[in-house]
Amino acid sequence: MTNTIPLTLVLLLGAVLFCLGILAVITKRHAIVVLMGVELIFNAANLNLVAFNRQQPHLLEGQIFSLFVMVIAAAEAAIALAIVLKVYQYFQTVNLDQINHEDEN
Amino acid sequence: MNSLVLWALVVGVLPLFTFFILFLGGKKLPRRGDWLAITFTGISFLISLFLFLHIWQKEVVHVRFPWFELGGAGNQLVAFTSGIYLDNLSVLMLVIVTFISLLVQVFSVIYMHGDWRYHHYFAYLGLFTFSMLGIVLSDNLLLLFIFWELVGFSSYLLIGFWLEKDSATNASKKAFLFNRVGDIGFLFGIFVLYTFFGTFDLQILKDLVSGAIAQNNGFIFPNADGQTLSYTLLTLAGLGIFCGCVGKSAQFPLQVWLPDAMEGPTPVSSLIHAATMVAAGVYLLSRCFPFFTEDALLVIAIIGAVTALLGAIAACGQNDIKKILAFSTISQLGYMVMGMGVGAHDASLLHLVTHAFFKASLFLNAGIVIHAVHHAVAHYEADEFVDAQDIRNMGGLRKVLPLTFYAYIPATAALIGLPLFSGFLSKDAILSGAWAWAGYKSMGGNSLYYLIPVGGFSAVLLTAYYMARHCFYIFFGKNRLEIKPADYRHTPTKEASWLLLVPVLLLALFSIAFFFSPNPFDAGSSWFFQGLSLKQLLGSTTGLTGNMVNHITEYLHASSFIHVLTGIISVGLALVGIFIAWRNYQKASLKTNEELFAGQTGVLKVAHQHFYLNNFFENIFIRPFLSFSQEVAIFDKDIIDRSVNAFGKMMVILAKVIGWIDRKLVDGLVNFIAWLAGLIGKSGRLMQNGKIQSYYIFSLFGLILLILYILAF
Numbered sequence: 001m002t003n004t005i006p007l008t009l010v011l012l013l014g015a016v017l018f019c020l021g022i023l024a025v026i027t028k029r030h031a032i033v034v035l036m037g038v039e040l041i042f043n044a045a046n047l048n049l050v051a052f053n054r055q056q057p058h059l060l061e062g063q064i065f066s067l068f069v070m071v072i073a074a075a076e077a078a079i080a081l082a083i084v085l086k087v088y089q090y091f092q093t094v095n096l097d098q099i100n101h102e103d104e105n
Numbered sequence: 106m107n108s109l110v111l112w113a114l115v116v117g118v119l120p121l122f123t124f125f126i127l128f129l130g131g132k133k134l135p136r137r138g139d140w141l142a143i144t145f146t147g148i149s150f151l152i153s154l155f156l157f158l159h160i161w162q163k164e165v166v167h168v169r170f171p172w173f174e175l176g177g178a179g180n181q182l183v184a185f186t187s188g189i190y191l192d193n194l195s196v197l198m199l200v201i202v203t204f205i206s207l208l209v210q211v212f213s214v215i216y217m218h219g220d221w222r223y224h225h226y227f228a229y230l231g232l233f234t235f236s237m238l239g240i241v242l243s244d245n246l247l248l249l250f251i252f253w254e255l256v257g258f259s260s261y262l263l264i265g266f267w268l269e270k271d272s273a274t275n276a277s278k279k280a281f282l283f284n285r286v287g288d289i290g291f292l293f294g295i296f297v298l299y300t301f302f303g304t305f306d307l308q309i310l311k312d313l314v315s316g317a318i319a320q321n322n323g324f325i326f327p328n329a330d331g332q333t334l335s336y337t338l339l340t341l342a343g344l345g346i347f348c349g350c351v352g353k354s355a356q357f358p359l360q361v362w363l364p365d366a367m368e369g370p371t372p373v374s375s376l377i378h379a380a381t382m383v384a385a386g387v388y389l390l391s392r393c394f395p396f397f398t399e400d401a402l403l404v405i406a407i408i409g410a411v412t413a414l415l416g417a418i419a420a421c422g423q424n425d426i427k428k429i430l431a432f433s434t435i436s437q438l439g440y441m442v443m444g445m446g447v448g449a450h451d452a453s454l455l456h457l458v459t460h461a462f463f464k465a466s467l468f469l470n471a472g473i474v475i476h477a478v479h480h481a482v483a484h485y486e487a488d489e490f491v492d493a494q495d496i497r498n499m500g501g502l503r504k505v506l507p508l509t510f511y512a513y514i515p516a517t518a519a520l521i522g523l524p525l526f527s528g529f530l531s532k533d534a535i536l537s538g539a540w541a542w543a544g545y546k547s548m549g550g551n552s553l554y555y556l557i558p559v560g561g562f563s564a565v566l567l568t569a570y571y572m573a574r575h576c577f578y579i580f581f582g583k584n585r586l587e588i589k590p591a592d593y594r595h596t597p598t599k600e601a602s603w604l605l606l607v608p609v610l611l612l613a614l615f616s617i618a619f620f621f622s623p624n625p626f627d628a629g630s631s632w633f634f635q636g637l638s639l640k641q642l643l644g645s646t647t648g649l650t651g652n653m654v655n656h657i658t659e660y661l662h663a664s665s666f667i668h669v670l671t672g673i674i675s676v677g678l679a680l681v682g683i684f685i686a687w688r689n690y691q692k693a694s695l696k697t698n699e700e701l702f703a704g705q706t707g708v709l710k711v712a713h714q715h716f717y718l719n720n721f722f723e724n725i726f727i728r729p730f731l732s733f734s735q736e737v738a739i740f741d742k743d744i745i746d747r748s749v750n751a752f753g754k755m756m757v758i759l760a761k762v763i764g765w766i767d768r769k770l771v772d773g774l775v776n777f778i779a780w781l782a783g784l785i786g787k788s789g790r791l792m793q794n795g796k797i798q799s800y801y802i803f804s805l806f807g808l809i810l811l812i813l814y815i816l817a818f
Contacts, residue, residue, distance in 0.1 A: 022805065026798050034798075096797055 010051040017044035031084045031094040035077065042073045109159055110168045110189050116152045116199060117238040119145040120206070123231030131224025142227040143210050146234065150203035157196045162636050166191040167244060167308060186306060190244035193636040194391060194454065198241040198384070201458060205380040205465045206234040208608035212469050213372045215602045216476065226266060230376070233259040237381040240388065245305040246295045249392075253291070253349065253385065257284040260382050264369040276365035283362040287352015294345025298396060301334055301342075307392055314395050315646035324649065336398060339649060343401030346393050347408075354386025354438045357412040361718050363435055364419075367427040371475060374427060375468030378434045379461040387438070387457050390445040394639065395648030402650065406446025406542070410560035413439030415716065417567035421574070422712025425494045426471050429575050432715075433520060434464060436564055440535050443561060448654040449538025451638040456531035458633060459621060463519040463528060466612035470513045473601050473609065474499065474579060477506060481592040491586065496578040497702060503580040505590045506600045510580050512613035517576050519616035521569045521679050524672070525625045527618050534634070536561050537671040541661035545653075565675045569682025577690040626672065 017040055024037025046066035053062025088094050123142045131138040160166065169188035177183035210230055217226050236259050239252030258281075265277025299305060302313050313329040323333045350356065355363040363383070367374055377383060390405070397405070416436030423429045437460050444453030479493040491498055503510045519528035539558040546554040584590075594600050618625035621633060635641065639654050661667060711717070792803065 026802055026805075099797075 014044045014047040029095050116149045119149045120231040120235040124228045127224045127228035137224040146207045150207050153199040153203045157200050160196040187248045188244040189242050195241050202380045209372045209376045212608045215604045229262045247305040263373040264366045273368040276368040280362040283359045284352040287348045290345040290348020294342045297342035340398045340400045343397040350386035354383045360435045364431045371472035375465045379465035387441045398649045402446050409439045409443030410557045413564040414560045417564040419712045419715045420571040422709040444535035447539045447542035448657050452534030452538050454637040459527035459531045462615035463516040466516040469609045473509045477593040481588045484592045499579045500582045501584040505593045512609045515613050515616040517572050537668045540667050545657050545660045566678040566682045569679035570686045573683040573686035
């Protein structure tokens with residue numbers, strides 16, 4: 001366990017992932033791509049959880065918590081994709097710019 | 106309440122009803138409602154007679170009603186009353202006013218027939234009668250003043266009744282304005298009495314004044330809390346009240362309105378001169394007699410004597426039948442006022458009564474004569490205008506109008522003061538009263554007081570002259586127009602309608618002395634005389650003159666020669682006057698028409714012009730006043746109007762400046778705030794663009810800020 005990646009680099013990777021996720025959420029027009037950005041943010045958080053687990057390696061609290069997050073994120077993704085599907089049926093588009101009640105009238 | 110008072114109210118109110126009914130709806134009534142006016146006045150007259158029989162020498166009825174309340178000193182309400190006062194004088198006046206008004210209205214049925222404002226005429230007569238009855242019935246000075254003004258107003262309506270004639274409207278304005286001048290003095294007198302005694306009620310005033318004790322330059326009033334008042338102010342107050350009389354009763358120097366008032370219809374002149382208007386002044390003097398000081402009475406006597414003399418002189422120069430009678434009225438009123446001034450209170454009132462009858466008769470007769478001459482002139486193809494009122498156009502009417510002649514002669518005789526006629530009684534009483542007064546007053550050694558009775562006696566001579574003169578011109582000799590007698594007549598057999606003749610004959614009958622006194626040579630035996638004496642009217646109270654009147658009466662009784670001598674002298678003077686008139690008439694009847702109509706010269710011209718009094722007023726008061734008002738008008742236009750305009754312009758400029766400030770500053774501020782609110786709203790709206798991602802950015806931005814905040818602190 002001596003050749004480990006320094007914690008700073010891991011946290012930096014998490015931050016980069018988080019920023020990329022945010023960037024995707026903010027800039028992308030496609031709803032599913034936005035959801036993918038959200039997944040990136042989840043993963044950035046999971047990376048942080050796993051990285052901070054080094055402080056107490058024998059407990060594996062970070063790994064287990066990240067597993068929970070993944071499961072819940074999967075459920076969340078299922079619901080979100082279902083919503084996107086419904087939105088598509090209703091608006092005939094998944095472009096976030098066009099999904100707007102005001103435009104409907 | 107005493108039922109007599111109710112009856113008195115009915116007497117007063119009936120003519121007022123006449124006025125309202127005829128004025129508002131007279132046009133639609135059959136015969137334009139003249140029967141209604143005559144019936145109502147007739148009822149008034151009958152009730153007046155009834156009142157007369159109950160009140161005369163029997164009782165005095167006085168009822169007060171609460172009128173209004175005013176705040177006085179010390180926040181206390183002062184209650185004013187009005188009321189009806191019935192004593193000998195008021196019931197006598199009621200009978201005379203209603204009787205003469207009734208006869209005048211009957212006369213007017215024919216005289217005013219066919220006039221386009223016939224119903225208005227009777228309505229105005231009703232208002233006139235009502236106002237005069239109001240003066241007679243009211244028990245306080247304020248109410249009396251109101252009716253006084255109403256008399257002035259209704260006389261204005263009647264004098265100017267023929268409003269299409271300029272001269273008539275001018276005469277009515279003149280009468281109204283001259284009366285106003287007198288009324289200012291009257292108001293002043295009322296104010297002074299009210300200020301001193303705190304009441305308008307004549308009876309209370311009389312009681313307060315009673316027993317006044319003269320004391321160096323003032324009076325002490327034991328009945329009015331023993332207060333002391335200045336003699337001068339009380340004299341001025343009395344003269345103020347007398348001013349009202351000067352205006353209404355046409356005394357010098359305000360008498361000029363009366364001759365002009367002849368422009369009204371002749372029956373109106375008869376009413377004004379006999380019973381209603383001019384009598385009001387003498388009535389007022391009688392009612393206010395207790396408030397006159399000796400000096401005030403002296404002024405009244407002088408003014409009366411001057412008026413009697415001036416009126417008589419002016420009458421000598423007139424040729425218009427109505428003008429002659431008008432000036433004789435002025436002169437006779439002068440007698441009455443002089444009688445009041447010399448304390449011959451009863452004689453003066455008796456003269457008022459007798460004069461009312463014979464003057465009404467004379468005027469109505471003059472109306473018949475003018476009517477007849479007018480009628481005749483219409484047939485007569487004259488080259489030039491013939492004045493139907495000029496006595497020089499008449500003559501010989503005795504044969505044409507015999508009944509009128511027989512009615513005219515007793516009335517003329519009464520006015521001259523021949524024995525056996527009513528005028529003799531009253532005029533004689535006034536003259537002997539004046540003589541006794543002069544005798545009493547000059548006991549101090551100053552015989553100038555005798556000028557007053559001398560003036561009175563001179564007026565007797567002149568009165569006889571002018572009355573006889575115009576009688577000769579009208580009724581004697583031959584007809585100077587050379588018109589057939591038939592043309593004068595109403596029908597070939599009758600000289601005039603009975604409706605015209607009956608009132609005239611009735612009034613002429615009352616010119617005979619027996620109706621007033623069983624002894625036609627002694628006014629003292631008259632049944633009216635005792636009832637009208639000061640003692641009778643004042644009761645136990647005395648006036649400011651104290652016992653002066655009693656002293657004069659005693660003086661008169663003590664020197665009984667005065668009475669006999671007055672009678673002899675006045676009859677002698679009257680006969681001389683008639684004789685001079687006859688001689689002048691003889692001379693004049695030889696003249697041709699051209700000579701007769703030639704202008705007058707000397708004294709007669711001055712008399713004809715009424716001593717140029719009209720010119721005097723014109724030059725001294727009216728012209729300067731008019732030019733002054735023109736100056737004022739110029740001042741008004743040039744200075745006041747201009748400054749008002751400048752001020753107006755300034756205001757416009759100021760308003761424009763304020764408008765600019767309003768628009769730019771106030772409105773600008775409001776607009777700026779609105780614009781700011783709009784801007785904030787717009788920018789706020791920008792954030793809510795409905796795009797989920799922008800909300801996300803904002804919330805992220807907020808999150809970052811929050812984190813930074815937490816990290817910083």
